[in-house]
Amino acid sequence: MTGLGGKRALVTGSTSGIGLGIARQLAADGCSVMLHGFGDPLGVERLRGTLEHERGVVVRYDGSDLTRPEAVVALVDATVAALGGIDILVNNAGVMLLGPIEGADTEQWRRMVHVNVLGLLYCTQAALPLMREAGGGHIVNVSSVAGRTAAPGSAVYNATKWGVVGFSDALRQEAGPSKIRVTCVEPGYVRTELQGHNENPAVRGAIEQMAKQIGEVLEADDIAEAIRYAVCAPPRVNVNELLIRPTGQAR
Numbered sequence: 308m309t310g311l312g313g314k315r316a317l318v319t320g321s322t323s324g325i326g327l328g329i330a331r332q333l334a335a336d337g338c339s340v341m342l343h344g345f346g347d348p349l350g351v352e353r354l355r356g357t358l359e360h361e362r363g364v365v366v367r368y369d370g371s372d373l374t375r376p377e378a379v380v381a382l383v384d385a386t387v388a389a390l391g392g393i394d395i396l397v398n399n400a401g402v403m404l405l406g407p408i409e410g411a412d413t414e415q416w417r418r419m420v421h422v423n424v425l426g427l428l429y430c431t432q433a434a435l436p437l438m439r440e441a442g443g444g445h446i447v448n449v450s451s452v453a454g455r456t457a458a459p460g461s462a463v464y465n466a467t468k469w470g471v472v473g474f475s476d477a478l479r480q481e482a483g484p485s486k487i488r489v490t491c492v493e494p495g496y497v498r499t500e501l502q503g504h505n506e507n508p509a510v511r512g513a514i515e516q517m518a519k520q521i522g523e524v525l526e527a528d529d530i531a532e533a534i535r536y537a538v539c540a541p542p543r544v545n546v547n548e549l550l551i552r553p554t555g556q557a558r
Contacts, residue, residue: 311539312337315390317383319373319430320400322346322354324499325449328527329397330366332535334358338395339365341386343373365390373400373426383433392441395538396434398427398471399449403501405461405510416463423467428474435482443486445538448475449530452495455550456558460510468493472548479547488545490537495552497525522555 316333320326322344330340342355351368359366367389371382386393402422404415431446438444453461454468475491482489502514518524530551537546 310337311395314338314394315341315386315392316395316397317341317343317386317393317430317434318397318399319343319426321397322351322368324501325494325497325527325530326397326399327354328531329399329534331358332528332531333395333538334362334364334366336535336539337362337364339390340367341382341390342366342368343371343382344400345370373429374421376429379426379429380433383430383437387437393434393437393444394441395445395447396430396438397447397449397534398430399447400426401449401451401467401501403451403453403464403504405464405505405514406507407460408462411463419463419467423464424470424474427471431478435485435487438482438487439485443488443542445488445490446478446482447490447492447534447537448478450475450491450493452493452550452552452556452558454493458558460513476547479545483545486542488537488542490534490546491548492530492534492537493548493550494530495525495556496521497527497530499527520555521553524553524556525551 316338318326318330321330321342334340355366355368369382369385371378402419448471450471451468453465454472457465472491475489479489505511533549
């Protein structure tokens, strides 16, 4: 395993949940990090300062809107200005809004497509030339078990996460000659705020019931440690996919 000392990472959706766990893990391994996401400005600044102080690395924050290509370019430019480059891009930002197709609020569909798919594409496109010119890099795309297994009530979320899986494999083949590795991570049920995005009582009830059936669900740090394994592997090793379920999760 190689170390991360001196590496620079941009982690989207990293002010809470899985993204925050990833940012903490990378910083603990000596990687400077650009945090991205939304939240209380004072809280985010305290988080940034704490990580920087505890880990002894550069940590910065940007709250750009990933659904706008020009904002993503500005985010990548800000990361390069603050950290000196981008060696690792973790496309983690995502939205999970569940419910039946019939009668659905199509604005929720657009939001998921814009964040889960287009935001990921924009970030990848902006980072690729920087990595190629630097002689390599690593792109980690966070999909979901929902990108492998469909279920009633999650069709559009399934569509976005299935798209991430397909995109990741095509990207791996396209970027490989430039020594850019690509890893697609597909977590099962993780205890984060993601489930709270849903306001429909029936959906929230189904999510709670699923958690009870599983028993002990995953924590954000479980996913962060798996990603650490992938990005710390020797350059000759490209961990293409990581499908991670709680032991008690059947599908």
